[in-house]
Amino acid sequence: MAEDLGEHHFNTDEFARTITYNGTDIPALVDFGMNSDGDNARTARIIVKASDVAAPAYRDTVVISGTSWRVFRDPDTEVAVKGDGQVWELSLIRDERPVW
Amino acid sequence: MNINTLTVDFAEAVAESDVIRAWCQIAYSSDHAVYAGMDARNPPGEDDCPYVVLYPVRKQFGQHQREKFHEIEVVGCLHDTTTRSHAGVANLTEYTGVQNIEAFRKLIEDSIADVDIGNLTLSVIAVDYEMIESFPFFMCGMVIQVWEGVCIGSDPLL
Numbered sequence: 001m002a003e004d005l006g007e008h009h010f011n012t013d014e015f016a017r018t019i020t021y022n023g024t025d026i027p028a029l030v031d032f033g034m035n036s037d038g039d040n041a042r043t044a045r046i047i048v049k050a051s052d053v054a055a056p057a058y059r060d061t062v063v064i065s066g067t068s069w070r071v072f073r074d075p076d077t078e079v080a081v082k083g084d085g086q087v088w089e090l091s092l093i094r095d096e097r098p099v100w
Numbered sequence: 101m102n103i104n105t106l107t108v109d110f111a112e113a114v115a116e117s118d119v120i121r122a123w124c125q126i127a128y129s130s131d132h133a134v135y136a137g138m139d140a141r142n143p144p145g146e147d148d149c150p151y152v153v154l155y156p157v158r159k160q161f162g163q164h165q166r167e168k169f170h171e172i173e174v175v176g177c178l179h180d181t182t183t184r185s186h187a188g189v190a191n192l193t194e195y196t197g198v199q200n201i202e203a204f205r206k207l208i209e210d211s212i213a214d215v216d217i218g219n220l221t222l223s224v225i226a227v228d229y230e231m232i233e234s235f236p237f238f239m240c241g242m243v244i245q246v247w248e249g250v251c252i253g254s255d256p257l258l
Contacts, residue, residue, distance in 0.1 A: 059181075095146075096145060096234075096237070097142070097143045097145040098143070098177070098234035098237045099143050100153070100173075100175040100230070100239055
């Protein structure tokens with residue numbers, strides 16, 4: 001399983017890309033939703049290996065293609081949307097703009 | 101006095117305040133930004149903090165009224181991720197923005213209070229805070245009610 005994760009799912013020559021998580025470069029699967037290029041997206045989801053990110057935390061810093069994001073925690077959810085012991089699926093947010 | 105004049109005069113006073121600028125530089129190493137009105141679908145963000153937004157919200161007057169009320173909303177916003185501890189109180193963590201947003205608000209209020217508005221007065225200042233929901237943003241909103249007497253013989257609709 002771990003070998004499959006490294007060689008297939010998180011191969012940066014295929015679907016994965018290199019992101020910087022809290023200062024460390026790691027492979028990740030990135031989903032910008034409908035904004036497939038990420039230029040206009042303000043939210044995103046990433047899947048990272050648990051071996052790369054042991055304990056993801058709210059407001060961890062993620063840099064994708066030079067743009068800074070934060071691990072987001074909706075008050076109703078946990079930090080990790082999904083975690084099966086092998087990977088974490090995390091919500092990201094950037095360019096926060098609260099309205100009064 | 102026209103509510104537009106009040107809004108612009110208040111905005112200019114806040115924008116040109118050296119006291120606010122100095123405080124922002126000390127606290128956040130950045131000058132404050134000021135907006136008269138804004139786009140709620142694309143409001144200022146982290147890079148624009150500290151910022152102040154002013155806009156008219158209500159006006160009350162009429163031919164049966166001997167006074168006018170102008171209401172202007174003044175919103176202040178800080179972006180602050182830091183916390184601080186208190187010496188000797190090991191179990192207390194204070195989010196720095198909690199006190200800073202009130203300090204920022206008071207400086208804004210002071211700069212507006214210094215504006216020459218003739219015989220008008222700042223009759224009511226109502227303050228609301230947003231300290232936790234939008235962290236690390238700290239926000240406050242002041243509705244400043246300006247009272248204006250209507251002189252006998254003058255047109256209250258002007």
